[in-house]
Amino acid sequence: MKTNRREFLKLSALATAGVLLAACTQSTSPTAAPKTDGDGSDAAPAGASPWDVNKKDKIVLSVINNYYTAGWKKMAADYMALHPETEVVVDVVADNDTYLQKMTTWLTGDDFSQSADIVHINFAASPVGGYQVMYQKDMIYDFRKMLDEPNPYNDNKKVRDCFTPEDLPLVTVAEGQYALPFDWVGIAIMYNKTLLDKEGIALPKTYEEFDAACAKLRKGGMAAPIAAASEAAWYISSFADAALRSREYDFLVQPEDGLWDEATMAANRDFVFDENDWTCDRYTVISGERVCMHKRETKLTDPTTVKIWEQFANIGKYFQENFTAASSMEIQSSFELSKAAFFMSGSWNVGVLNSDIKEMGDDGFEWGTMSFPPYANAPEGFQAGMRTLYVVGNTMGIIKSQGDGDHLERVKDFYKFCYNPKNAQDIFETTLNAGNYVQGPPSILGVKLSDELNQKLEGFVQKGAIKDAFGGIAGQDAYLAADKGVYVQNLNDLLAGKIDAKAFCENCSPIFMAQNDDIIEKNGYDLDPATADKAKE
Amino acid sequence: MENPKRYNIIPYLFIAPTFVLIFLFSYYAVYNAIELSFTDASIGFSKNFIGLANYKELLNNTVFWTSFKNQALITVTTVFNSIFFPLLAAELLFFVRRREVANVFKTLFVLPMLVPSIVTILTWRYLYNNDFGFNTLLISMGWGNLARNWLNDASVAIWAIIMVGFPFVSGLYFLIFHAGINSIGTDIFEAALIDGVNNLQMVTKIHLPNVVPYIKVVFTLALIGSLSGFGLVAATTGGGPGNNTMIPSMLMYKVAFGQGSFGYASAIGVVLLLIILTLTLLTRSVIFGREEAN
Numbered sequence: 001m002k003t004n005r006r007e008f009l010k011l012s013a014l015a016t017a018g019v020l021l022a023a024c025t026q027s028t029s030p031t032a033a034p035k036t037d038g039d040g041s042d043a044a045p046a047g048a049s050p051w052d053v054n055k056k057d058k059i060v061l062s063v064i065n066n067y068y069t070a071g072w073k074k075m076a077a078d079y080m081a082l083h084p085e086t087e088v089v090v091d092v093v094a095d096n097d098t099y100l101q102k103m104t105t106w107l108t109g110d111d112f113s114q115s116a117d118i119v120h121i122n123f124a125a126s127p128v129g130g131y132q133v134m135y136q137k138d139m140i141y142d143f144r145k146m147l148d149e150p151n152p153y154n155d156n157k158k159v160r161d162c163f164t165p166e167d168l169p170l171v172t173v174a175e176g177q178y179a180l181p182f183d184w185v186g187i188a189i190m191y192n193k194t195l196l197d198k199e200g201i202a203l204p205k206t207y208e209e210f211d212a213a214c215a216k217l218r219k220g221g222m223a224a225p226i227a228a229a230s231e232a233a234w235y236i237s238s239f240a241d242a243a244l245r246s247r248e249y250d251f252l253v254q255p256e257d258g259l260w261d262e263a264t265m266a267a268n269r270d271f272v273f274d275e276n277d278w279t280c281d282r283y284t285v286i287s288g289e290r291v292c293m294h295k296r297e298t299k300l301t302d303p304t305t306v307k308i309w310e311q312f313a314n315i316g317k318y319f320q321e322n323f324t325a326a327s328s329m330e331i332q333s334s335f336e337l338s339k340a341a342f343f344m345s346g347s348w349n350v351g352v353l354n355s356d357i358k359e360m361g362d363d364g365f366e367w368g369t370m371s372f373p374p375y376a377n378a379p380e381g382f383q384a385g386m387r388t389l390y391v392v393g394n395t396m397g398i399i400k401s402q403g404d405g406d407h408l409e410r411v412k413d414f415y416k417f418c419y420n421p422k423n424a425q426d427i428f429e430t431t432l433n434a435g436n437y438v439q440g441p442p443s444i445l446g447v448k449l450s451d452e453l454n455q456k457l458e459g460f461v462q463k464g465a466i467k468d469a470f471g472g473i474a475g476q477d478a479y480l481a482a483d484k485g486v487y488v489q490n491l492n493d494l495l496a497g498k499i500d501a502k503a504f505c506e507n508c509s510p511i512f513m514a515q516n517d518d519i520i521e522k523n524g525y526d527l528d529p530a531t532a533d534k535a536k537e
Numbered sequence: 538m539e540n541p542k543r544y545n546i547i548p549y550l551f552i553a554p555t556f557v558l559i560f561l562f563s564y565y566a567v568y569n570a571i572e573l574s575f576t577d578a579s580i581g582f583s584k585n586f587i588g589l590a591n592y593k594e595l596l597n598n599t600v601f602w603t604s605f606k607n608q609a610l611i612t613v614t615t616v617f618n619s620i621f622f623p624l625l626a627a628e629l630l631f632f633v634r635r636r637e638v639a640n641v642f643k644t645l646f647v648l649p650m651l652v653p654s655i656v657t658i659l660t661w662r663y664l665y666n667n668d669f670g671f672n673t674l675l676i677s678m679g680w681g682n683l684a685r686n687w688l689n690d691a692s693v694a695i696w697a698i699i700m701v702g703f704p705f706v707s708g709l710y711f712l713i714f715h716a717g718i719n720s721i722g723t724d725i726f727e728a729a730l731i732d733g734v735n736n737l738q739m740v741t742k743i744h745l746p747n748v749v750p751y752i753k754v755v756f757t758l759a760l761i762g763s764l765s766g767f768g769l770v771a772a773t774t775g776g777g778p779g780n781n782t783m784i785p786s787m788l789m790y791k792v793a794f795g796q797g798s799f800g801y802a803s804a805i806g807v808v809l810l811l812i813i814l815t816l817t818l819l820t821r822s823v824i825f826g827r828e829e830a831n
Contacts (some may be wrong), residue, residue: 127580320667320686320689321667321686321689321690321778322686322689322690322691322777322778324777325688325689325774325775325777325778326689330666330667330668333666333668333669334667334668337668337669339667339668480795480796480798481791481792481794481795481796482600482788482791482792482795482796482798483600484776484777484791484795485600485776485777485779485780485781485783486600486779486780488777488778488779489691489778489779489780489781490779492691492778492779518796522579522582536582
């Protein structure tokens with residue numbers, strides 16, 4: 001009996017100590033009391049952690065391999081050291097296709113509770129049917145609620161203080177803010193300066209000089225002066241942008257349209273493109289129905305479309321054969337081996353390219369990046385300046401897999417842990433040190449890359465970005481998947497000079513129209529913008 | 538007294554789980570594909586019965602016929618390579634008299650089986666690279682004019698795919714033929730030697746007639762493998778350049794997972810299934826029919 005009493009007292013003492021320890025943990029936790037001064041929807045009671053620190057939980061961050069993988073892993077480890085009650089699992093998925101399949105599995109049904117918590121939200125939106133549908137299903141978190149909350153990992157400054165006010169709307173739809181911008185991605189031309197110097201070629205400042213430089217290199221024996229993979233197709237969009245942006249209004253949702261929403265489409269009203277401000281159409285909204293009408297009317301064999309393809313053929317003739325099939329890695333090696341003087345690629349290759357060329361030591365070369373040079377004498381109907389892709393890159397959103405409450409609070413806290421100048425800097429540096437690529441210049445204020453890397457990324461930075469819909473309007477990749485071969489065959493023939501741009505457009509017109517008909521059918525467009533449409537169910 | 542019926546049912550009970558799983562994952566999938574092929578099933582949309590529309594569209598699709606021509610070429614060469622080269626290797630090994638040396642060669646022939654086929658394919662993809670691999674070799678030998686962008690040049694791409702895996706001594710097929718030759722009774726060899734046959738006669742008169750059942754197995758395996766597999770094309774050219782190396786299974790994959798048209802993709806799958814079945818049965822009865830009758 002005595003023994004039992006002693007045991008009871010021991011257990012009581014242990015229990016009391018446990019409660020006290022738990023209370024201490026709660027009050028000394030670095031995440032304690034992240035107060036909210038926004039709309040209060042996510043407010044936590046002052047002085048208490050918004051989640052139960054005595055309860056273990058697991059949050060999952062799902063990323064595509066090489067997209068800051070090393071950086072995210074370090075963040076997870078650092079966060080778990082601070083918050084042992086929350087396990088952070090970084091789920092690394094092999095490639096884009098597998099990731100998309102995973103998103104489809106997790107999110108297309110009514111039950112999305114098995115989904116990872118933080119995902120590449122652009123990949124998640126695609127199979128679900130867009131951000132609007134995701135918000136309708138209460139599937140994703142609206143970061144507008146978080147923007148005015150303090151970030152305990154950034155001296156309690158507001159979350160929004162890490163971003164410029166102009167950047168935040170770029171990851172927003174009418175229903176909500178689906179991510180916070182992390183970095184930028186762009187397309188530019190990388191050049192081998194050593195090789196150009198050796199050939200006596202000055203860095204091209206105009207499109208015509210670029211053309212002449214490539215012609216000279218080819219004459220000198222270089223079979224493909226431009227190493228190009230599928231990213232180079234963005235230049236079709238650039239030519240299309242130069243040809244079509246002056247009549248952008250024709251493709252926008254207009255006030256008399258059934259789809260018009262003043263709150264989200266005010267930028268469309270009486271829109272006229274301003275050549276002195278390339279950001280002027282940042283918030284304009286393209287009408288899918290008007291685009292389909294244009295395609296059906298012109299069959300994409302109209303003189304403007306033909307001229308766009310003529311321009312692409314002129315530069316594409318310097319690519320290697322069948323360029324769309326080349327992987328970035330293959331053409332990167334062409335560039336590194338000095339088999340090509342120019343390399344049309346995305347900013348995501350800069351980090352790796354920089355470290356590769358450094359490792360080459362004496363066999364390395366001086367290189368840099370330049371934006372797509374403007375026309376000195378633009379073809380009739382074209383603008384001189386060439387806009388290219390330059391958009392928010394890594395868009396990580398939050399899936400509300402467990403609804404609101406304790407779990408979501410942990411996910412938000414981890415997000416804040418990563419999205420602040422100090423830790424975002426750590427993500428970039430860890431990624432680069434691990435030999436992974438960073439996608440492009442950071443968009444979190446205060447994050448600094450090395451001067452050397454910044455210099456390499458200079459060619460990508462531009463004010464305002466291409467309206468990528470223009471590429472599609474000209475027929476870029478405007479085919480159903482099974483028709484890709486027909487498109488590529490004609491594209492290869494065009495670049496090889498076997499057919500001209502007019503023949504290309506005529507040959508591809510049936511497959512362009514097949515895709516257009518498919519879009520019309522699936523979206524239920526009645527080809528009358530004034531009336532509402534009912535998408536196929 | 539045990540009920541004999543109880544004993545009769547036991548084998549069926551043992552085989553039942555396997556059969557249920559095969560039914561679920563193979564036969565039900567085939568049934569489902571046949572059913573889908575008569576609909577406009579598309580990812581994210583409800584499906585409607587559309588009769589034979591998918592089959593009509595398929596018959597009018599020029600890419601489908603191109604893919605069949607490519608497939609026929611790949612299959613004929615694959616089946617030939619799968620039989621000829623492993624059989625040749627097995628025959629050569631038979632005539633190596635020293636057992637230790639023969640064992641070393643046997644191991645060397647079989648060892649590559651340990652390398653996953655996708656690794657072999659990707660290695661070949663690098664050998665075909667425009668900037669290194671075979672081209673470097675050709676240039677260094679002074680035959681730079683023969684260098685090609687092998688997988689991206691429409692005139693050679695399909696032949697480049699066919700040559701993947703040269704010298705085609707598949708470990709599995711080699712082992713089948715090796716086992717076949719060694720299963721021929723020694724009394725037959727002894728009788729042949731007494732009759733004074735030379736090595737060539739040994740191969741043509743003794744070996745080949747006796748390994749026909751093994752050739753038949755390899756033929757069927759290679760035929761089905763070639764018709765139903767698409768890893769080789771997917772990992773090298775993806776069907777390109779253009780549709781120059783497109784094969785039906787690749788087309789089916791693109792239609793299903795590229796544009797989400799599961800109804801149409803199922804129709805391709807059903808036609809492919811019918812062709813594989815017909816070819817397998819035909820070849821077994823026509824080419825090997827006489828042997829079976831004997």
